[in-house]
Amino acid sequence: MKLKLIKGMRIVAATHNPGKVPEIEALLGGHYEVVTAGALNLPEPDETESTFAGNALLKARHAADRSGEVALADDSGLSVAALGGAPGIFSARWAGPDKDFAMAMGKVEERLEEVGSDDRRAWFSSALAVAWPDGPAVVVEGRVEGCLTFPPRGDRGFGYDPIFIPDGYEQTFGELDPKLKDSISHRARAFEKLKAALID
Amino acid sequence: MKLKLIKGMRIVAATHNPGKVPEIEALLGGHYEVVTAGALNLPEPDETESTFAGNALLKARHAADRSGEVALADDSGLSVAALGGAPGIFSARWAGPDKDFAMAMGKVEERLEEVGSDDRRAWFSSALAVAWPDGPAVVVEGRVEGCLTFPPRGDRGFGYDPIFIPDGYEQTFGELDPKLKDSISHRARAFEKLKAALID
Numbered sequence: 001m002k003l004k005l006i007k008g009m010r011i012v013a014a015t016h017n018p019g020k021v022p023e024i025e026a027l028l029g030g031h032y033e034v035v036t037a038g039a040l041n042l043p044e045p046d047e048t049e050s051t052f053a054g055n056a057l058l059k060a061r062h063a064a065d066r067s068g069e070v071a072l073a074d075d076s077g078l079s080v081a082a083l084g085g086a087p088g089i090f091s092a093r094w095a096g097p098d099k100d101f102a103m104a105m106g107k108v109e110e111r112l113e114e115v116g117s118d119d120r121r122a123w124f125s126s127a128l129a130v131a132w133p134d135g136p137a138v139v140v141e142g143r144v145e146g147c148l149t150f151p152p153r154g155d156r157g158f159g160y161d162p163i164f165i166p167d168g169y170e171q172t173f174g175e176l177d178p179k180l181k182d183s184i185s186h187r188a189r190a191f192e193k194l195k196a197a198l199i200d
Numbered sequence: 201m202k203l204k205l206i207k208g209m210r211i212v213a214a215t216h217n218p219g220k221v222p223e224i225e226a227l228l229g230g231h232y233e234v235v236t237a238g239a240l241n242l243p244e245p246d247e248t249e250s251t252f253a254g255n256a257l258l259k260a261r262h263a264a265d266r267s268g269e270v271a272l273a274d275d276s277g278l279s280v281a282a283l284g285g286a287p288g289i290f291s292a293r294w295a296g297p298d299k300d301f302a303m304a305m306g307k308v309e310e311r312l313e314e315v316g317s318d319d320r321r322a323w324f325s326s327a328l329a330v331a332w333p334d335g336p337a338v339v340v341e342g343r344v345e346g347c348l349t350f351p352p353r354g355d356r357g358f359g360y361d362p363i364f365i366p367d368g369y370e371q372t373f374g375e376l377d378p379k380l381k382d383s384i385s386h387r388a389r390a391f392e393k394l395k396a397a398l399i400d
Contacts, residue, residue, distance in 0.1 A: 050248040051258060136397045137341065139337045193335065198203075
């Protein structure tokens with residue numbers, strides 16, 4: 001059992017969103033054929049864990065064991081220091097079924113006012129897990145630290161990007177050049193760690 | 201970043217039980233110096249995940265990041281088919297602070313009577329995680345399938361061993377020769393997977 005991703009192999013992405021395929025293929029350096037769990041008609045597991053890493057591992061394990069192929073899963077979100085790490089693993093759920101992140105960002109602002117703290121530190125986390133069917137799994141996590149700003153600024157990116165200013169910059173992830181954002185993001189860092197561990 | 205355990209290296213075992221050191225050293229083939237998280241005065245994290253693998257990962261990550269060294273953690277337990285997988289991750293907790301497994305085994309029998317099922321299938325699971333500080337983690341899981349018998353039989357082993365008969369045998373884990381048990385157990389299988397993945 002070699003813990004390596006062999007170039008040319010097929011990888012099952014534990015997602016039902018076909019739009020993620022080109023992004024994942026690019027992040028892996030273009031050497032893999034990515035197929036979604038949705039395209040293979042695999043069910044989606046409940047995300048029952050309390051950490052990004054735990055949920056990524058659970059999703060990758062589920063997809064690998066059901067497909068019999070190597071599977072990759074991710075879980076990511078925004079954690080706010082003054083809110084004890086919330087929304088964290090609930091980042092997507094705060095936006096509701098309509099993925100209304102304007103509402104979700106408003107909720108973050110409201111909660112900060114309730115708490116009455118001036119602490120605006122926050123970080124984005126991205127956990128990635130690769131699982132082999134009936135075999136081991138490898139989990140990595142990338143993080144980018146920054147602080148929050150209100151009202152939201154910029155129409156680039158997605159999710160909570162418009163309220164997040166990464167340390168060392170003055171623009172939000174919603175304003176920064178997407179290429180720059182992609183080079184410093186939590187997701188980029190997680191994929192760098194994953195590639196360093198699993199690709200020769 | 202090589203995902204390898206280099207012979208001679210020190211490994212932090214995410215446990216506060218010094219009695220586990222010789223066992224872990226032996227399971228790793230005697231090539232590593234094992235020190236416990238307790239000996240390093242590291243705090244114990246809350247086991248907040250819902251799976252064996254998730255809890256092992258959480259404990260290994262916690263110990264690695266706080267010690268700055270490679271850390272190993274395990275999480276294991278008994279799952280009963282007719283009880284929807286219970287006691288599962290709560291296997292130790294069912295025995296209470298006094299580690300009263302006679303009581304815990306009695307609770308399993310009671311619950312089975314309440315459910316009214318004749319299904320006696322059960323399995324032991326053992327998850328192991330190895331984490332590198334600020335780096336990746338590798339997670340494996342071993343399992344042994346069997347069925348339950350009441351009343352408990354045999355005074356070898358520990359925990360729920362006296363009610364568990366592994367498939368292919370007629371004696372319980374509480375009766376079987378410890379060497380035989382150690383060669384077919386969930387724990388042995390997990391360590392075999394771990395060594396195959398991480399040791400050249």
